[in-house]
Amino acid sequence: MVEIYHVCVLSATGCSFLNTGAIIDAVMHHHGTSDHNKHKSRTRLEGVAPASIIREDFAAFDARVILRCSYDVEQLILIQSIEGHAHEGHGLFYGRKFPNTTIDDIAKALRLNPEMVKADRQELIDEIFDFARRAIAGERERIACNAEGRPLLRCGTLRQIEIEPSGVLRGLYLGGMRDSAEIRKLANERYGIQMGYGKCRLVDQAVMVSLGLDGYQLAKQGHEHELEEFERAGLFADSDDENVQYMYVRYKEGPGASDDAAVVAAGKLWGLSAAVGCWLADAIDTLEKYVPVYSDQDFDLSLYIEQNYPDLGVTRDDAVDLAFLSAIPADMEESLPDSSLRDFLQIDRKHDQCALESHLAYLASVAFAPMDLDHGQCTNIEFYDYMEKRLESFQPVR
Structure with missing residues (x-):
């Protein structure tokens, strides 16, 4: 007889029992393990983590980590950490x-309903879009909240931060713009830096494997000059096949950007409300990785604000500046935070x-x-000192 220990995890999609002890993927019968369950325990593709390890890791991580948000939202975020x-x-x-494990694999391993998880994540994004629409229409919310007055992302910190809706719009616009490949490329050209960039695409992982690639290589190696070849090979696809997944494709190699630096620089240059908006744009960029319909939603929101809010007061040039200010210098890749x-x-x-906070x-x-x-790259005191010096020496280029 095999003894199994479970913990009941309350989620936005119901109660899912996650095994925290000796997890087995097949039901043990009197005469052995059934062939049916042996088949179910196999991973869908080479390089995808076994469900048993995923469940073990999630249970341990969930027991240790507490986020400044409601628990249902916390679980929607933590499943993405397990992918990492x-x-x-x-x-x-x-x-x-x-390296080929996706958030979809995580959700299924945790026995969650993937479509409900996607819908719950999209709802959080939709509330940010709705806040922007209400702000453009002239509603003057005192905090960053949904139409019912609940803080966006159910983050309790936002209950305590009094905002100017126009400032949040600026931050949403700049935060969504500065993270796009086009703006990063322009920042490289304008400021003479070598920041890496890329874009999330729907990728047929079976084709990816046939090309001798895996998710790590796709995300870490520069592929700007191979995109046409990838297109011809059918790497980028949009179908219901279980091996078609939304994945990051790196175009140019190079140091990345610090989302912490983007939030702080936005706040120093355009005010506290802009910092809140910039952080919300970054949250959209995270959540959009697992939703019902994939698109670059933080950039889409930037375009919407640009087209519908004539009093924005910032331009794409400012987004290029923010991209530069958040770029991690090559000699500081291990010493600057880039918080997820x-x-x-x-x-x-x-x-x-x-x-x-x-x-x-x-x-x-x-x-x-x-x-x-982040993971101990530096202290907040050291980071703020770095940002003050960087902003003090900053000279915009036009």
């Missing part, structure tokens, strides 16, 4: 890397503070506790 663990061999993957959405919201229990407190000139940022 699988790619990098972190957590309970113990160094074993599974989870990193922004993860509470440091020693101080009861998350990185987002620290950044907003710094911008508002109110007290904050010293803390490590």
